[in-house]
Amino acid sequence: MADGDDVNGLRKVLVTFKSCLTDNQEVLMDPYLEGWKGLVRFLNTMGAMFSFISKDAVAKIQIMENFRSGEQKENYITLQSMVGYELSNSLVDFTQPYSCPTSGCRTILRLHRALHWLQLFLEGLRTSDADSRTSVLCTDSYNASLANYHPWIIRKAASMAFYTLPTRDTFLKNMNVGTNEEAVAMLGEALPHISQVYEVTESLYAQHKLLDLP
Template sequence: MANFDDQKPLRKISEAFKDLANTVNSQTPDLELELAPFSHACSLVSPLFACLGIAFKFAEIDYVAKVRDLGEASKSIGTLQTMMNRDVEANCVRLAGSHTRNLLRVKRGLDMVRVLFEQIISTEGNSLKNPASTAYAQVFAPHHGWAIRKAVAAGMYALPTKVQLLKKLNEDETTARIEMQNYIDSSVPVIMYIDNLFLSRELGLDW
């Protein structure tokens, strides 16, 4: 069950990612995104998966563990670039448990939430089944085997309604739309930035 210390979790998430986006968009030469504020912003997103129930339980468990790893890494590593460079040098990028592999998984979680919010904003009605199914299909399904996809499909029938989700988030539809759109706008440049870190090192994004 999600337990929000902050009474406006969506606002907290959107503000944290706005700060990250401002950094990424600053056009500063030799820009490096600091790992500590990034992992903190990602941690604010974690309870959203819990709000979606059993369909995204796998994502919640996986995402929370990966974000926790990045948070621990931030105590001794300054930036995402430094973290990735260390893994490249140690030849452990693709090994389970590597910080870089965990970063890729966290990025997918952020992307899934972005697509989910886009679909919620653009979809009429009270059901979250289509928004959640679309988000899962676009971001997670290509990387999952048949068993996980089947379990997620079954779990979609236990999703909360949009009204129930907004109640958990302590938002009405108007304020939720604003904060969801703010997250969408802010997360896009951050996600692109992370993608570029992988592509510039020829690591790819499909593993």
């Protein structure tokens, strides 16, 4: 599980989402991806059962980092500029899932849906009883969010992985941010920023009818 470095990282990771929003309520791509990279590092400490999830997240982060280092990097500074650029240049495929090249809009949509899972999971962790099982919290938050977009085989593999998660108490300890109360307080501090990033992205995608991209 998480060692000392991961732990300090985790607080930083969750707070990274705070630095995503500009004064104009735009979402900056670099801290958004940085936040995801930190979450993946934490996920990688949870065992091999989670590696298929981690691999998919890494692949999606990589797609976005390629945009951020490519010729059009200026157009990918914020989620808003990406949407504007890709839509006005007909780079978003509204009909096929694996068109080539994959758009930033559909790639971010996958991470955006996962952010909803994260929001629900962390809120569950924060507000549940000491003897709650993280596997149950994780399953509930997954079923209320990401599962709706996943085929049966992925849902099955995900629920098997969740089954290996430790109790809430152990999970909070493994975060190693001090006492359980301190860990819960840290979640309370980070969650509003994650929710805000989620809400701003959700309304951007709704406004441009991008929420169902295949």
